[in-house]
Amino acid sequence: xxxxxxxxxxxxxxxxxxxxxxxxxxxxxxxxxxxxxxxxxxxxxxxxxxxxxxxxxxxxxxxxxxxxxxxxxxxxxxxxxxxxxxxxxxxxxxxxxxxxxxxxxxxxxxxxxxxxxxxxxxxxxxxxxxxxxxxxxxxxxxxxxxxxxxxxxxxxxxxxxxxxxxxxxxxxxxxxxxxxxxxxxxxxxxxxxxxxxxxxxxxxxxxxxxxxxxxxxxxxxxxxxxxxxxxxxxxxxxxxxxxxxxxxxxxxxxxxxxxxxxxxxxxxxxxxxxxxxxxxxxxxxxx
Amino acid sequence: xxxxxxxxxxxxxxxxxxxxxxxxxxxxxxxxxxxxxxxxxxxxxxxxxxxxxxxxxxxxxxxxxxxxxxxxxxxxxxxxxxxxxxxxxxxxxxxxxxxxxxxxxxxxxxxxxxxxxxxxxxxxxxxxxxxxxxxxxxxxxxxxxxxxxxxxxxxxxxxxxxxxxxxxxxxxxxxxxxxxxxxxxxxxxxxxxxxxxxxxxxxxxxxxxxxxxxxxxxxxxxxxxxxxxxxxxxxxxxxxxxxxxxxxxxxxxxxxxxxxxxxxxxxxxxxxxxxxxxxxxxxxxxxxxxxxxxxxxxxxxxxxxxxxxxxxxxxxxxxxxxxxxxxxxxxxxxxxxxxxxxxxxxxxxxxxxxxxxxxxxxxxxxxxxxxxxxxxxxxxxxxxxxxxxxxxxxxxxxxxxxxxxxxxxxxxxxxxxxxxxxxxxxxxxxxxxxxxxxxxxxxxxxxxxxxxxxxxxxxxxxxxxxxxxxxxxxxxxxxxxxxxxxxxxxxxxxxxxxxxxxxxxxxxxxxxxxxxxxxxxxxxxxxxxxxxxxxxxxxxxxxxxxxxxxxxxxxxxxxxxxxxxxxxxxxxxxxxxxxxxxxxxxxx
Numbered sequence: 001x002x003x004x005x006x007x008x009x010x011x012x013x014x015x016x017x018x019x020x021x022x023x024x025x026x027x028x029x030x031x032x033x034x035x036x037x038x039x040x041x042x043x044x045x046x047x048x049x050x051x052x053x054x055x056x057x058x059x060x061x062x063x064x065x066x067x068x069x070x071x072x073x074x075x076x077x078x079x080x081x082x083x084x085x086x087x088x089x090x091x092x093x094x095x096x097x098x099x100x101x102x103x104x105x106x107x108x109x110x111x112x113x114x115x116x117x118x119x120x121x122x123x124x125x126x127x128x129x130x131x132x133x134x135x136x137x138x139x140x141x142x143x144x145x146x147x148x149x150x151x152x153x154x155x156x157x158x159x160x161x162x163x164x165x166x167x168x169x170x171x172x173x174x175x176x177x178x179x180x181x182x183x184x185x186x187x188x189x190x191x192x193x194x195x196x197x198x199x200x201x202x203x204x205x206x207x208x209x210x211x212x213x214x215x216x217x218x219x220x221x222x223x224x225x226x227x228x229x230x231x232x233x234x235x236x237x238x239x240x241x242x243x244x245x246x247x248x249x250x251x252x253x254x255x256x257x258x259x260x261x262x263x264x265x266x267x268x269x270x271x272x273x274x275x276x277x278x279x280x281x282x283x284x285x286x287x
Numbered sequence: 288x289x290x291x292x293x294x295x296x297x298x299x300x301x302x303x304x305x306x307x308x309x310x311x312x313x314x315x316x317x318x319x320x321x322x323x324x325x326x327x328x329x330x331x332x333x334x335x336x337x338x339x340x341x342x343x344x345x346x347x348x349x350x351x352x353x354x355x356x357x358x359x360x361x362x363x364x365x366x367x368x369x370x371x372x373x374x375x376x377x378x379x380x381x382x383x384x385x386x387x388x389x390x391x392x393x394x395x396x397x398x399x400x401x402x403x404x405x406x407x408x409x410x411x412x413x414x415x416x417x418x419x420x421x422x423x424x425x426x427x428x429x430x431x432x433x434x435x436x437x438x439x440x441x442x443x444x445x446x447x448x449x450x451x452x453x454x455x456x457x458x459x460x461x462x463x464x465x466x467x468x469x470x471x472x473x474x475x476x477x478x479x480x481x482x483x484x485x486x487x488x489x490x491x492x493x494x495x496x497x498x499x500x501x502x503x504x505x506x507x508x509x510x511x512x513x514x515x516x517x518x519x520x521x522x523x524x525x526x527x528x529x530x531x532x533x534x535x536x537x538x539x540x541x542x543x544x545x546x547x548x549x550x551x552x553x554x555x556x557x558x559x560x561x562x563x564x565x566x567x568x569x570x571x572x573x574x575x576x577x578x579x580x581x582x583x584x585x586x587x588x589x590x591x592x593x594x595x596x597x598x599x600x601x602x603x604x605x606x607x608x609x610x611x612x613x614x615x616x617x618x619x620x621x622x623x624x625x626x627x628x629x630x631x632x633x634x635x636x637x638x639x640x641x642x643x644x645x646x647x648x649x650x651x652x653x654x655x656x657x658x659x660x661x662x663x664x665x666x667x668x669x670x671x672x673x674x675x676x677x678x679x680x681x682x683x684x685x686x687x688x689x690x691x692x693x694x695x696x697x698x699x700x701x702x703x704x705x706x707x708x709x710x711x712x713x714x715x716x717x718x719x720x721x722x723x724x725x726x727x728x729x730x731x732x733x734x735x736x737x738x739x740x741x742x743x744x745x746x747x748x749x750x751x752x753x754x755x756x757x758x759x760x761x762x763x764x765x766x767x768x769x770x771x772x773x774x775x776x777x778x779x780x781x782x783x784x785x786x787x788x789x790x791x792x793x794x795x796x797x798x799x800x801x802x803x804x805x806x807x808x809x810x811x812x813x814x815x816x817x818x819x820x821x822x823x824x825x826x827x828x829x830x831x832x833x834x835x836x837x838x839x840x841x842x843x844x845x846x847x848x849x850x851x852x853x854x855x856x857x858x859x860x861x862x863x864x865x866x867x868x869x870x871x872x873x874x875x
Contacts, residue, residue, distance in 0.1 A: 036397045087588045094341055094478075097400060098539060099587040105536065105580025112573035215573075219528065223408060226401050265412050268405045275402045276390040 007135040008256040009249055014137055014145045016248020021148035021203040022221055023228035023240040024155070025077075025196030031235035032172045032192040035085070038100040041218040041225055042107035043197050047073055047204025048213035049115060055122045055208070062122055062208040063143075069205050070198050077197025081190045089189075104218070112215040121212035144206035151199055152241050159237070168192060172235070224264075227271035233281025242282060304452060308445040317444040319561045324451035325513050327553030329530075330538040331458035332505035337535065338543035339471055340498040341478030342392070343400040345531055346407030350380040350503040352526035354510025356414065359426040359520045362438070366429075369439045373511035380507035381500045383410075388499045392492050404528075411526040425521025428514075439515040447516050454512060455550070458505050463546045465501075469730075470743040472723065474498055475544070476731050479720040486680060486714075487788065488706030488735035497740050536579050539586055542595030551594050629843065630658035633827055634710075634796050639678050639688030641671070641851075648674045650851035651688065656796065661818065661828045663842030663859065665835070667872055670848040672831045673715060676798050680712050681705045693795060707736035709795035713802065715831075717785045721774035725765060725784055728773050729756050732791035752791070759787050763817055779810045786817065796827045803834040815841050839863060847872070 026040040050069050054060040060068075080103070088099045127139040159165035171178040171188045179185050224247060232243025247267055255263030274281070308317060329351060337343050357376030361367040387406050391399045415423050432438035441447060465471045476484040477491045485491050514520045533556075541552020556579065563575040590596040634656040641649040649671045656662045664672050677683035679690050681702040690697040692708050700708070711732075719728050733752040748756075760766045763783050768776060776784065782802060789797050799818075803811045815837055822828055832838045838845060839859045846856045849871045855862055862868055 036401075084584060084588070091587070091591075092341075092479075093396060094343060095587045095591060097343055097397060099584055101532075101535070102580045102583030102585075102587060105532070105576055105583060107580075109573035109576035109580065113577055116572070223405055227405075230398075230401070261416055262412070265409060268409045268412075271405050272402055272409070275394070275398050275405075279394050279398055 003134070004256060005253065006133065008252045010133050010135050011137065012249035012252030013245055014132075014141050014248070015252060016245035017145035017148040017241075018141070018203065018207065018244075019224055019228050019248050020241045020244025021144070021151055021206075022200060023225040023244050024148075024151060024203075024237070025199040026225050027229045027232075027234060027237060027240035028155070028199070029192055029196040030229065031237070032168055033089075033189050034235075035089075035096050036100070037196075038097065038222075039103040039107055039218075040196075040200060041221040042104050042111075043073065043076070043218075044200045044204045044207075044221055045111060045213060045215065045217040046076075046107060047201035048208050048211070048217065049111060049120075050201075051205045051208040052120050052122055052213055056120075062205050066202065066205045070201050073201030074194040074198035077193040077195070078190050080197065081193035085189070085193065086186065108215055108218055115215065117215060119212045119214045122208045127209070138210060140206075140209040144203075144210075147202065147206050151202060152237065155195070155199070155237060164188070164191060223268060223271065227267055227274075230271060230279070230281060231274050233284035236281070236283055239281055239283050246282070301456065305449060308448050314444060315565070317448055319558060321444065321448055321451045321516065322561065323553045323557045324448075324455040325509055325516075326534060326537050326557055327550045328451070328455045328458040328509045329506055329534045330541065330549030330553055331455070331462050332502045332509065333534050333538050334462055334543060334545075334549050335465065335502040335505070336495070336498045338538060338545070338548070339465060339474040339478065340495050341474075341544075342396055342495055342499070343535075344403040344499075344502075345400055345528075345535065346387075346403035346405075347502075347506050347534055348526050348528070348530035349383065349403075349407050349410050350506035351510040351513070351530060352410070352414070352522070353380045353383065354507030355514035355520050355525040356420055356426075356510075357507070358511035358514050359428065360420055362432070363426050363429055368432075368437055369511050369515050370437065373508050376507045376511050377504045380503035384499045384503035385496060388496050389492075392495045404531075407526065407528060407531055411522045411528075414522045414526060421521070423521065425519060425524070428518040428520075430518070439512065440518070450512055451516070454509060455553075458509075459546065459550060461501070461505065462549075464744065465498075466546050468744050468746060469748060470494065470497070470740070472727050472731060473743065475723060475727075476720050478544075479722055480718050482682070482702075483714070483718045483720070484731070485702035486682075486706060486712050487732050488703050488792070489731065490701075490703045490735070493740070536583060540579065540582050540593050542593030543591075545592055545595040548593055548595045555594065627659050627823060629660055632656065633658040633693055634679075634829070635689075635691040636675070636679065637689045637691075639675065639690065640686045641674055641678055641683060642686050647851055649678065649685070649688075652848065652851060652853050654846050654853050654856060656827060656829055658795075658827055659822070659825070660843045661822050661830065661841050663838040663845035664829060664831045664848060665833070665838060665845060665862075665872070666848035666854075671851040672848055673800055674851075675848070676712060676800055676831065679705070679798065680710060703735070706794070710798065711789040711792070711794040711796070712798040713785045713789050713800055715800040715804065717781055719773040719776075719781055719785055719788075722772065724770050724772055725776065725780075726756070726760075726769045728784060729760065729788050729791060732788035734792040755791060759791060762820060763787050764813075779806055782806055782810070782814070783817070786814070790821050790826055793824070793826060796829060797821070799828060799830045799832075801831055801833065803832055803837050811837055835863075 022041065022044055026037060029035060029037055047069055051062050051065045054065045054068065055062060084099055084103060088095045129136040129138050130142050132142065159169055167183045168188055168191065170181065170183055171185050175185055228243035228247050229240055231246055232239030232241065250270060251263045251267050254266045311317065333344060333347050354373060354376035357379060358369040358372035361372040361375060362369055387402060391402045414420055420426065428440065433440045434442055439450065473489050473494050476489060477494055481491050510525055514525065517524065537552040537556045538549045540556060541550065542548025560575050567574065586593050632655045636652060636654045638651040638653055639649050640651055652671060652675055666672055674683065678685040679697065681700055685698060692710060695708055697705050697708055720731065730748050730752065733748060760769060765780065765783060768780060773781065773784065786799065786802060802814055806814065811834065818828055818841060830838065830842065842859050844856060845859045845862045846853050847862055847868045848854065854871065855865050855868055
């Protein structure tokens with residue numbers, strides 16, 4: 001029993017770190033510009049397709065695809081801001097929700113039309129398993145979890161130590177003041193979108209070796225990503241990390257101890273309870 | 288088109304639609320039409336909460352599914368007709384809508400959107416694993432009840448066609464009623480600026496719950512009848528996220544917050560969807576949804592009212608810009624104002640304390656306003672004047688002290704309840720409902736205490752309020768801009784309108800937050816005159832103002848605030864010469 005619990009917890013933390021990496025960009029964009037991107041996990045799906053096709057057609061291993069996929073998706077994020085988001089910023093929040101809702105449809109069914117409904121997976125050479133705290137976990141999952149931690153660290157360093165990072169923080173606190181200080185707010189927003197989508201592409205590349213992709217993949221990850229962000233505290237980078245890990249552990253431990261059928265139900269239930277009772281999240285300041 | 292011709296056209300169209308199955312026998316076409324009716328009615332249901340109230344639900348399939356399951360389970364397990372089952376489903380749906388709406392409606396609205404999405408998934412998973420309702424296998428309708436009106440089951444498509452058409456007509460009629468009645472304006476008001484709506488006494492959460500409940504009932508009824516049509520039900524068919532998202536697309540592209548948008552959207556979207564599948568077969572899978580996605584994005588950028596908005600543009604000639612206030616309109620007809628009498632204390636503010644983190648915004652502010660007074664509140668920026676207004680009106684929760692209006696404690700009440708007691712207020716950055724006309728804005732200011740949901744739904748504004756409104760518009764010289772959208776008005780006109788709206792229901796006290804800020808000198812004079820006129824009709828005013836000329840001219844008494852306290856109170860001449868005031872305000 002104890003052994004089972006430990007195994008579930010370790011698996012949960014690893015899975016949670018991957019969730020956190022998926023949620024990172026969502027939380028980041030939310031924090032910088034107070035905008036919920038409903039299409040966030042559709043970019044995850046597209047990045048996994050990109051990784052898949054690079055492997056299937058170009059014989060490029062997923063890890064080696066990162067230098068190609070991540071910059072391309074940075075560009076996609078930038079472009080999404082310039083073409084769509086910039087035009088709805090002056091409207092009511094409702095219009096912003098609808099804009100990304102339309103984008104979700106476009107990307108999800110675009111992939112459906114282009115690639116068909118089939119599930120596709122990268123059959124990478126088996127990288128084996130590693131022994132971690134009393135349990136064996138596949139190496140590719142541990143690598144993905146490590147990449148997640150590294151990405152969080154890198155983003156934190158970028159925000160604290162660099163000039164654009166500090167400018168992003170200023171923009172997040174007040175657009176008007178940032179503008180008055182001469183910070184190019186629009187360019188910062190575009191940068192946030194670039195970074196946010198690039199980070200979810202990173203998650204996609206490292207998810208590919210052990211997770212198959214289909215056009216509906218975004219749907220499967222969407223609520224998990226939102227739950228991570230809301231659980232940790234929206235708009236905070238560390239919120240996504242804490243929230244993601246909590247969700248991963250919760251899903252695995254309760255799924256193992258009670259019933260695997262209902263594990264995703266626990267996640268959603270916690271999500272709704274969180275929205276109702278503590279919408280500012282675990283790390284957020286209470287109102 | 289005149290009203291009667293419109294009605295005739297509507298009746299003709301409806302008759303033609305009802306007779307269509309006599310002419311067209313193509314089963315696929317009839318199926319598409321039935322689907323149009325179902326999704327039209329579903330989109331109308333969504334329109335009530337997502338269109339009018341602006342609360343976006345991504346989980347409406349839950350109500351659709353609950354209705355379907357109620358019909359199927361009762362018929363399959365107990366032989367109870369769907370005619371009864373549909374109302375059981377509706378009751379359960381209302382319960383669920385309250386459970387999700389009540390806790391999330393006071394949060395920012397993307398939380399509501401996310402919560403509905405999660406709720407949809409939760410209920411779908413529960414039903415997938417609940418043997419009583421057939422789990423993942425679903426329920427097949429028992430066919431021995433076929434071809435009996437009492438069981439809503441037929442072999443042919445035509446009866447379903449007529450049933451679904453009736454459903455769409457009823458749903459559209461309900462939306463039309465809401466659109467024309469007061470409740471429609473209130474929902475719009477809540478959508479556009481909840482704070483101002485509350486300040487006028489509109490209980491926002493109550494109206495949102497009401498719209499959500501109505502919406503759940505309509506969606507649930509659709510579900511019961513739909514299940515009777517497809518004769519089979521499982522969680523994917525009626526509760527899938529696809530259904531939820533699809534009906535949002537229908538409503539959005541057609542035009543949310545309009546009577547005909549969802550109908551138009553259903554016709555266009557369902558036909559595109561069904562016939563691309565028919566013609567393109569496997570080749571163009573999903574292509575129609577790509578187009579829908581692009582259209583939704585376009586709608587969000589270009590035309591928030593979707594196809595209806597686009598059609599409107601063709602029909603209507605350009606709206607002329609608001610004519611300027613005619614020079615000195617009404618200035619000549621100033622009646623001599625009756626002598627006023629200053630009465631007993633009406634608003635008593637005692638030692639109000641408010642902290643923001645470490646900052647003491649109010650440190651025991653105390654003042655007493657008498658009935659019939661025009662009371663000025665002055666002081667440097669950051670003195671706590673607006674915070675005091677916020678505490679009185681329930682926008683901020685004070686940390687201590689008390690406020691009495693005519694002896695009734697006001698603290699701890701929500702904003703609309705404060706309005707009901709008899710306090711009205713305008714904001715510093717004046718806030719009107721930009722999407723409504725001047726008249727609609729003004730009418731939102733009617734008395735809401737004791738107003739029942741039923742009366743707000745079945746009737747327009749009463750004769751009394753319309754008369755009061757017309758009189759106030761005339762008094763303020765705004766009659767000529769009556770039907771212009773508030774967003775087209777000049778700054779000064781918006782100022783006047785916001786004060787008129789606050790004063791319409793003749794509250795005991797009106798709090799004005801910097802009415803003269805950003806207003807030209809001539810309009811300031813006019814504003815002062817209107818405040819005097821309203822005051823002569825028995826409204827007490829408390830005015831925060833930096834324009835000293837105006838306040839010295841208008842006010843009977845002035846209170847000077849600094850650092851969260853009322854430092855001095857007295858007649859304006861005295862305050863003007865008060866050494867402490869001069870020192871604190873002007874730094875002399």
